[in-house]
Amino acid sequence: xxxxxxxxxxxxxxxxxxxxxxxxxxxxxxxxxxxxxxxxxxxxxxxxxxxxxxxxxxxxxxxxxxxxxxxxxxxxxxxxxxxxxxxxxxxxxxxxxxxxxxxxxxxxxxxxxxxxxxxxxxxxxxxxxxxxxxxxxxx
Amino acid sequence: xxxxxxxxxxxxxxxxxxxxxxxxxxxxxxxxxxxxxxxxxxxxxxxxxxxxxxxxxxxxxxxxxxxxxxxxxxxxxxxxxxxxxxxxxxxxxxxxxxxxxxxxxxxxxxxxxxxxxxxxxxxxxxxxxxxxxxxxxxxxxxxxxxxxxxxxxxxxxxxxxxxxxxxxxxxxxxxxxxxxxxxxxxxxxxxxxxxxxxxxxxxxxxxxxxxxxxxxxxxxxxxxxxxxxxxxxxxxxxxxxxxxxxxxxxxxxxxxxxxxxxxxxxxxxxxxxxxxxxxxxxxxxxxxxxxxxxxxxxxxxxxxxxxxxxxxxxxxxxxxxxxxxxxxxxxxxxxxxxxxxxxxxxxxxxxxxxxxxxxxxxxxxxxxxxxxxxxxxxxxxxxxxxxxxxxxxxxxxxxxxxxxxxxxxxxxxxxxxxxxxxxxxxxxxxxxxxxxxxxxxxxxxxxxxxxxxxxxxxxxxxxxxxxxxxxxxxxxxxxxxxxxxxxxxxxxxxxxxxxxxxxxxxxxxxxxxxxxxxxxxxxxxxxxxxxxxxxxxxxxxxxxxxxxxxxxxxxxxxxxxxxxxxxxxxxxxxxxxxxxxxxxxxxxxxxxxxxxxxxxx
Numbered sequence: 001x002x003x004x005x006x007x008x009x010x011x012x013x014x015x016x017x018x019x020x021x022x023x024x025x026x027x028x029x030x031x032x033x034x035x036x037x038x039x040x041x042x043x044x045x046x047x048x049x050x051x052x053x054x055x056x057x058x059x060x061x062x063x064x065x066x067x068x069x070x071x072x073x074x075x076x077x078x079x080x081x082x083x084x085x086x087x088x089x090x091x092x093x094x095x096x097x098x099x100x101x102x103x104x105x106x107x108x109x110x111x112x113x114x115x116x117x118x119x120x121x122x123x124x125x126x127x128x129x130x131x132x133x134x135x136x137x138x139x
Numbered sequence: 140x141x142x143x144x145x146x147x148x149x150x151x152x153x154x155x156x157x158x159x160x161x162x163x164x165x166x167x168x169x170x171x172x173x174x175x176x177x178x179x180x181x182x183x184x185x186x187x188x189x190x191x192x193x194x195x196x197x198x199x200x201x202x203x204x205x206x207x208x209x210x211x212x213x214x215x216x217x218x219x220x221x222x223x224x225x226x227x228x229x230x231x232x233x234x235x236x237x238x239x240x241x242x243x244x245x246x247x248x249x250x251x252x253x254x255x256x257x258x259x260x261x262x263x264x265x266x267x268x269x270x271x272x273x274x275x276x277x278x279x280x281x282x283x284x285x286x287x288x289x290x291x292x293x294x295x296x297x298x299x300x301x302x303x304x305x306x307x308x309x310x311x312x313x314x315x316x317x318x319x320x321x322x323x324x325x326x327x328x329x330x331x332x333x334x335x336x337x338x339x340x341x342x343x344x345x346x347x348x349x350x351x352x353x354x355x356x357x358x359x360x361x362x363x364x365x366x367x368x369x370x371x372x373x374x375x376x377x378x379x380x381x382x383x384x385x386x387x388x389x390x391x392x393x394x395x396x397x398x399x400x401x402x403x404x405x406x407x408x409x410x411x412x413x414x415x416x417x418x419x420x421x422x423x424x425x426x427x428x429x430x431x432x433x434x435x436x437x438x439x440x441x442x443x444x445x446x447x448x449x450x451x452x453x454x455x456x457x458x459x460x461x462x463x464x465x466x467x468x469x470x471x472x473x474x475x476x477x478x479x480x481x482x483x484x485x486x487x488x489x490x491x492x493x494x495x496x497x498x499x500x501x502x503x504x505x506x507x508x509x510x511x512x513x514x515x516x517x518x519x520x521x522x523x524x525x526x527x528x529x530x531x532x533x534x535x536x537x538x539x540x541x542x543x544x545x546x547x548x549x550x551x552x553x554x555x556x557x558x559x560x561x562x563x564x565x566x567x568x569x570x571x572x573x574x575x576x577x578x579x580x581x582x583x584x585x586x587x588x589x590x591x592x593x594x595x596x597x598x599x600x601x602x603x604x605x606x607x608x609x610x611x612x613x614x615x616x617x618x619x620x621x622x623x624x625x626x627x628x629x630x631x632x633x634x635x636x637x638x639x640x641x642x643x644x645x646x647x648x649x650x651x652x653x654x655x656x657x658x659x660x661x662x663x664x665x666x667x668x669x670x671x672x673x674x675x676x677x678x679x680x681x682x683x684x685x686x687x688x689x690x691x692x693x694x695x696x697x698x699x700x701x702x703x704x705x706x707x708x709x710x711x712x713x714x715x716x717x718x719x720x721x722x723x724x725x726x727x728x729x730x731x732x733x734x735x736x737x738x739x740x
Binding site: 006007010061062064067068073074075076077078079082 | 298300301376432433496
């Protein structure tokens with residue numbers, strides 16, 4: 001991911017950066033690892049939440065997102081490139097097993113709705129009120 | 140004779156635009172996008188005729204065609220008011236739309252539904268022209284809603300995106316809240332004044348505050364004033380031509396245009412004028428501060444538009460509708476051009492909109508970056524560009540009026556911030572080295588890209604001067620003022636530029652310890668360096684570059700191959716004007732000979 005062309009200053013700094021900033025990066029990476037070990041963020045769900053909260057406080061106000069990535073300007077612009085929902089049925093069982101809660105809710109919805117599609121806009125009981133299907137119905 | 144030309148050209152302008160948009164409704168194949176662009180170009184040329192008639196002998200007119208509905212003494216008529224505002228705005232709107240349609244031929248070239256896109260833009264243009272020429276409030280409301288609907292369809296052009304759909308809904312809902320005010324005004328005037336004709340409204344008693352409050356609410360909604368402003372930055376989800384046409388030059392000024400049109404009803408209430416002033420002041424400063432921190436190039440320009448709309452509202456609050464209209468006209472040119480330049484950059488960098496990943500654009504998109512700079516300078520109010528005539532006059536008028544000091548200071552602060560964010564945008568995008576990936580050769584070789592941008596650049600250079608010299612002011616001008624008041628806008632802008640450059644330099648360079656004054660005294664204050672070294676060196680280098688350039692240009696090019704081409708080509712073009720249309724030539728020959736023979740006998 002090099003830029004279009006490098007001028008002389010960039011060529012000089014490139015070599016400098018390769019040596020200098022890698023050290024700095026490793027330094028901060030080690031600091032962050034020590035911080036995580038101390039607060040024990042990886043150990044339980046509450047700790048993960050606490051870690052998320054700290055990230056939320058410290059995050060960048062406008063992080064750079066690539067144009068085609070989620071949440072950026074060029075994402076999902078054309079309908080023809082979106083994968084439809086029935087493609088999820090084609091996943092092999094080993095991959096479906098990686099998301100058990102999500103597929104359980106999907107199966108419940110399919111059992112409770114009529115065969116030829118829903119007739120009204122009312123949600124089936126499998127949709128718990130206030131839950132978001134995105135996280136498998138947990139949140 | 141003037142009447143006939145005036146009215147027929149005005150109506151044919153509207154008719155030319157209706158035709159392509161309606162062809163698909165008549166189940167015929169719609170015209171190609173190029174034809175639609177040519178239709179708007181033709182409409183622009185024709186709409187210049189009434190404008191020239193107006194400039195020449197001050198001809199304004201009201202054209203009432205037929206009654207749509209008449210109940211007792213309440214008539215709804217289809218009528219067009221062709222006063223200075225609509226006569227001036229129509230050619231400008233058509234010129235800007237022509238340029239944007241031509242740009243869309245390049246920008247949306249790979250879109251499969253480009254014909255539908257052009258049809259939507261033409262329908263929008265039609266609704267806007269209806270709004271501008273409306274004499275009846277009913278007709279005005281039709282245009283108002285029309286531009287709202289087309290805005291919805293165009294912002295949600297890429298409807299697969301969730302964000303685009305929510306932004307389109309946002310635009311509709313915020314505009315709807317403003318529409319409450321407009322409907323209030325319309326129903327109040329239907330009940331109390333039993334007329335919807337605007338020229339009748341001025342002669343009747345409108346000393347109630349209710350309709351004027353409704354008007355201000357309508358303008359707040361449509362023109363994105365503070366409180367109902369979030370839809371304008373969100374509307375950047377639409378393609379760049381949409382942002383250039385709707386959300387910078389034409390649709391968002393509809394609210395301000397309403398206030399300008401119905402100004403006589405508004406100027407009776409000093410309280411409401413002061414409310415406009417304060418609302419405009421807070422809008423302009425708030426959105427200018429927001430623009431300073433944005434990283435998306437389109438959002439910077441969107442907030443800049445919102446800031447200028449606040450400035451227009453401030454002018455309305457100063458009881459100067461003509462000046463607000465002047466600012467609308469000049470603003471259309473350079474803001475549309477800024478959007479088109481940003482569209483050119485975005486498309487060339489493969490949809491990259493973040494200025495943190497742009498840079499060095501001036502090296503490979505020279506025309507675009509020059510026009511971006513010209514547009515930014517016009518926006519900042521550089522003397523004698525188009526923005527100067529309107530913006531500087533507004534600030535001078537503010538300085539010399541008896542008004543709310545807070546509003547004045549906020550507007551001056553916003554002027555400084557305008558310079559700051561424009562400079563920031565120009566520096567991040569154009570200067571330094573590129574921060575984006577190496578892409579396929581970035582070029583601006585397409586005529587449909589360059590012609591609109593240069594045309595709008597020409598407009599933003601001369602439009603201010605032309606409009607100022609062609610229109611008579613309706614209120615007495617300020618002839619004298621203290622020097623400081625006159626120069627304040629310029630000083631503030633320069634101060635903004637200096638502070639921005641300083642701040643940007645502090646982030647990237649370490650401060651050097653500059654020597655103290657005694658050190659310089661020992662060097663005779665650099666007299667030797669400047670007058671013996673640097674000035675002569677500059678002069679010599681300049682003369683060398685001039686000499687080599689002139690040498691190249693003249694002797695190597697013009698005296699040789701290019702000069703020969705310049706001489707031969709016109710002769711060849713002239714001599715080959717035959718197009719071998721034998722039948723047409725014979726027909727005209729026979730007809731004219733027969734006519735001459737008949738007339739002679």
